[in-house]
Amino acid sequence: SKMTVKAVKMGCTAPNVYSKVPDGGWGWTVAFAFFFVEALTYGIIKSFGVFFNDLMESFDETNSRISWIISICVFVQTFTAPLSTVLSNRFGHRLVVMAGGVLISTGMVIASFARSVVDMYITIGVISGLGYCLSFLPTVTILSQYFDKRRSLVTAVASTGECFAVFSFAPAITALKEQIGWRYSLLSVGVLQLSIVVCGSLLRPIIIKEQEEVKAQPPEEPTETKYMLENEQTRTSIESIDSGVEITTSPSNVPGKTKAEPKSEEPKEHVQILAENNSTPPEPKNKLLDFSVMRDYSFICYAFFGLFATLGFFAPSLYIIPLSLSLGIGKDHSAYILSAMAIAEVFGRISAGWVLNKKPIRKIYIELICVVLLSVALFAFPFASEFWGLMTCSIFFGFMLGTVAGTHIPLLAEDDVVGIEKMSSAAGVYVFIQSLAGLAGPPLAGVIVDTTQNYSSAFYSCAAGMVLGAVFLSLVRPCKVGSCHCSQQGMEESAVRAAPDLPDDFIEMDIGKGENAGKGENSG
Secondary structure, three states: OOOOEOOOOEOEOOOEEEOOOOOOOOHHHHHHHHHHHHHHHHHHHHHHHHHHHHHHHHHOOOHHHHHHHHHHHHHHHHHOHHHHHHHHHHHOHHHHHHHHHHHHHHHHHHHOOOOOHHHHHHHHHHHHHHHHHHHHHHHHHHHHHHOOOOHHHHHHHHOOHHHHHHHHHHHHHHHHHHHHHHHHHHHHHHHHHOOHHHHHHOOOOEEEOOOOOOOOOOOOOHHHHHHHHHOHHHHHHHHOOOOOOOOOOOHHHOOHHHOOOOOOHHHHHHHHHHHHHHHOOHHHHHOOOOHHHHHOHHHHHHHHHHHHHHHHHOHHHHHHHHHHHHOOOOHHHHHHHHHHHHHHHHHHHHHHHHHHOOOOOOHHHHHHHHHHHHHHHHHHHHHOOOHHHHHHHHHHHHHHHHHHHOOOOHHHHOOOOOOHHHHHHHHHHHHHHHHHHHHHHHHHHHHHHHHHOOOHHHHHHHHHHHHHHHHHHHOHHHHHHHHHHHHHHHHHHHHHHHOOOHHHHHHHHHHHHHHHHHHHHHHO
């Protein structure tokens, strides 16, 4: 059966209503928007280092105090993830992303007039950091809703906008600074980030309405068939209300006319109203933030994986250049190493999306293999003693980092973790937990480096965190299987306990029907 679109085209403001996940359609426009949102959020954050020397000279501050600008920004971005989820569920993804774009641009523009580093903490760290959260998370969430079979591949390819932004923005901003200075360059970046509002306007809501049969058919639902076989006289009363839309055994839910007037037209109209009302999912929308995911052991293990794996994401980008300089490698060659890492990350993201798009495949196991290889890459850095050794480790690390960084959030939509229905709330809680490692990771590695006076120790600590992440990731699938078995057993036990009670309802209905029939005969 081909997928059908039930919504009337009313421009970019109307929601898209599909009979099933489209795996394309307007989703390609959403993927295009996500590419630029990635470039204008994480791409700018990773390119912000070009301003470090200018800020140290202008404010007469140390490198560590300037680096707190981005640390605070990243922390606010991840710490406020649940707020992003609540606002998205309340006001919609489009409005939240557009508001985030305004906040990002406002923070950057005001920062260009800052007179102290504390002003930068507030403008870029807090204001823009909140905007980054409101822009990125809702975009990746709604993109996952538009795709099913191609979700991994599309998300991975679209997420490469961050990598391409590092290539283009860093040299462009550097050249711009030489012409107009760092303040006007920062102002230009803020104005450019205002285009996130345009990207947000393209995020049309999506509603999945399964096609429902409203024809009166012989009831074949397993729960009803069992009871009808036990009491054949109740068949007519059940058929009058059964359409495959609403199944109930409570007399309070049975239409009043179905006992004495088993007409076919009125029940059909009633059923159609039920189908129309039940086709829209009002209940999930009422939950602004579903914390029930915290009772899911598979999600808890996946959240701990994200917590510890985040410790290993930042080490090479922060310490690869200091490590190479300590080995006597020149600044130019050190920059080549970082560029090669970024190029490899692009190929890693695309490759991971292509592999995870294959069917049938257990995606959680592929992710586990990538995390293990990423741990190996981190352990390999301290053993490199010259340029080509570091280059090899950087390329390997960049490729494996791309496979994990581009897929770990979209994998929340897989049934092995929480599923697409709870992805919005799960992503907010997941990124919130990651924020703890994002804030504590860089200072912890800095303390280790200061204590050992060796940059290699930072890579060892991050590799240890990645190994712990792999351990928790390996427990996700067993926890999900175990919880499914427990829930299935609970449903079977409850069905067995409820079975003797339900026929009594039907008997009462038939008694009433028999009494009505008897009265009719007496009157005749």
